[in-house]
Amino acid sequence: MGHLILSGVSKSFGSAEVIKPTDLEIVDGEFTVFVGPSGCGKSTMLRMIAGLEEITSGTIEIDGKVVNNLAPVKRGISMVFQSYALYPHMSVYENIAFPLRVAREKQPEVDRLVNRAAEVLKLTDRLKHRPGELSGGQRQRVAIGRAIVREPSVFLFDEPLSNLDAALRAEMRVELSRLHSKLGNTMIYVTHDQIEAMTMADKIVVLRDGRIEQVGSPLELYHKPNNRFVAGFIGNPNMNFLPVTCKSADPEGVRVTFADGSEAVVAVDCGDARPGDKLELGIRPDALRIGGDDAAGLKLVPEVVERLGNQTVIYAIAPDGTPLCVVGDGFAEVRPGQQVAASFAPADAHLFGKDGAAFARNFDLSRLDRLA
Ligand SMILES: Nc1ncnc2c1ncn2[C@@H]1O[C@H](COP(=O)(O)OP(=O)(O)OP(=O)(O)O)[C@@H](O)[C@H]1O
Ligand SMILES: [Mg+2]
Known part of the structure; x- marks a missing residue:
């Protein structure tokens, strides 16, 4: 499950309306990319969906339930940020297991979930290492692993690859697409990189100044842009x-x-x-x-x-x-x-x-x- 409906969702900081009233539907299992220039409101949109930012008006529904007042941990959502903040003194295994420890999960279940995540992310032979002994791409995968083990219905990614060099970014892009087809979860991915948007998305949402300019498949946007902004x-x-x-x-x-x-x-x-x-x-x-x-x-x-x-x-x-x-x-x-x-x-x-x-x-x- 992971069906999102945003109806008339807006966000103001003081007198500045940074997200204009927005309607958007994301269907179960879809890989949606929010793309747009810096400051257009991508992170704010994601943070509102995650529950890390209160919405000023409108409703957010996840799987038929309005979640406006639901705490982030109760929304069935996992979020991966640009800075992946691993615990340096813990092994890769414990870093991935962290949310399960917090939830007081039993050890056999922790083992099962961590091993599955490690297998999907090709980290099995790294589980005993510390983050300091990993490459940038491997560290990013550990952060993703930590998000996977919670078995969320929706994954949110906020520019998770922007710290990586070009070659690693290209590699991780393919791995994330592969991960999506394996897990089949709803994923919302924020980037200002239009190549990431084109290559990974089922659906692209182009934002500008807190407004949606166009929603469509990558090729739809490429061949039939609504306006000069999307075309450019x-x-x-x-x-x-x-x-x-x-x-x-x-x-x-x-x-x-x-x-x-x-x-x-x-x-x-x-x-x-x-x-x-x-x-x-x-x-x-x-x-x-x-x-x-x-x-x-x-x-x-x-x-x-x-x-x-x-x-x-x-x-x-x-x-x-x-x-x-x-x-x-x-x-x-x-x-x-x-x-x-x-x-x-x-x-x-x-x-x-x-x-x-x-x-x-x-x-x-x-x-x-x-x-x-
Ligand atoms: N806590 C806040 N208080 C006031 N204004 C904010 C706050 N958070 C974000 N904003 C403003 O809201 C707008 C959207 O910010 P947001 O972080 O969502 O942009 P973004 O599209 O993610 O940009 P970037 O690509 O640079 O990460 C910006 O103009 C920003 O200055
Ligand atoms: Mg941002």
Whole structure:
């Protein structure tokens, strides 16, 4: 079990409303990731769910029961923080067993639960060691083990991997995904790393300034962002944005003019766009093609060219001075300072109007269902 419903949940510190009234449902067994820039309210949301922070209004329901006034230990929740605070003088075994000792669990049961956690987390041969004798990733796994043994219905993680180096983070990411498929618990994971969000989540919740911007599967958010903020946040390297003017609009697409007078078509539902409207075009770095026969499009001047072997990352400047990133293949014919033309398919571009709202794309999400 582990079904969460947040209804109208808000949080104020004094006069500052850091979480605006929020509705959110997390179904049993789902791996949900809260992602967003620093200070957007991710930890506060998690702490309210855990019961470590009182909510200002609304209700939080876990498995059909309102838990607003329930103490953290009674909520069936385990939380793992960024700083994993192990007891240095205790063995790995005792660190993992700690919550069971507090709950005065009988030794055979402690043994069973600790050994199971150690097995899942590949710590069996480390149980007699002290935390000081472990690598960063192993220590993080001990902290997770301590959370697992309580057999919670919901796991909460607040940036648990941010203290680790890049290689270990990537390794732990895979291990956490594996752990989730093994245990099947509901997991809520906070990060500001959009790659962690994309790779681990069943469902991503994008937060900004205490408000939910969009909720959806990783690929839904990637292909159909609701607005410019989500479009710019999800995807690496980030989406490029260029100011454009609407030239003509019809239901199959919008023809736009760039600052230098060149034109392109964007395959989106034109909505209420009118000729002359100032809009913003979004195009992902890997959707831009350098050169080729259809290279009538954007004239770019590369400034920095990074050759990674399998791909080339090009940081360039558009004629109006907008910086653009292009990801080409490993043999892309580009040199710093030498102008190239870049083009894109109408179906690959995004268009944003007033307040950054996205025009509906003609992108068939059911194509992605087969991948689920
Ligand atoms: N105890 C508190 N008193 C006053 N303001 C607070 C308190 N805790 C958090 N805030 C404010 O609430 C907002 C959200 O903070 P929160 O810690 O939830 O952000 P976050 O998304 O987790 O950020 P980060 O990625 O930096 O951890 C911030 O503006 C923060 O300053
Ligand atoms: Mg935080």
